[in-house]
Amino acid sequence: MQPDGSPIRVLFLCLGNICRSPAAEGIFIHRARERGVLDRFEVDSAGLGGWHAGERPDPRTLAEAARRGIHVPSIARQLAERDLDHHHVIVYMDAQNRAGLERRGAPRDRLRAMSSFRPDAGPDDVADPYEHGPEAFVAMFDHLERAVDGMLDELAGGDSSRAAGARGVRR
Structure with a gap:
């Protein structure tokens, strides 16, 4: 929670909001609920583009989520100007997403790469599985x-103010 007791507002962002960001949102909600800390967060997802606005996530995302017992509640939407100030932490999936956020004037102190939360030395970007087969969706979920486990360790592990400042997460 924020120092004032309000939830930490987290936005997961990818290109179209039908694969990576809704999967991250669903995993985060699932894992936070398992840890009993979901009430400390307000979680959402969006895409840089609006091509899929109003659609459910890609069927392959939903299939892999179901295989893992994870519910993905998202309906695709495009990033809105309000999101940039509303969310404490904006978690992007790759360098292209970060560049798009920066072009839109997103506060840099609120931006984090999804991979920056990984406890291991994995790849910098979460690969977009959209143009690939089911194995790419398995790899995306694994990543x-x-x-998300590292993110929850950081944001919900005791003093969340070390990760989320008054204006957001600093890195």
Whole structure:
């Protein structure tokens, strides 16, 4: 929670909001609920583009989530100007996402790479599985699960103010 007792507002962002960011949102909600800390967070996801706005996540995302017992509640939407100030932490999936956020004037102190939360030395970017087969979705979920676990360790582990400042997460 924030120092004032309000939830930490987290936004997961990818390109179209049908694969990576909704998967991250679903995994985060699932893992936070398992840890009993979901009430400390307000979680959402969005895409840089609006091509899929109003759609459910990619069926392959939903299939892999179901295989792992994870519910993905998202309906795709495009990043809105309000998101940039509303969320304490904006978690992007790759360098292209970060560049898009920076072009839109996102506060840099609120931006974090999803991979920066991984406890191991994994790849810098969460690969976009959209143009690939089911194995790419398995790899995406594996990557996101490790990163979400590290994220929860950091944000919910005792003093969350070390990770989330008055204006957001600093790195």
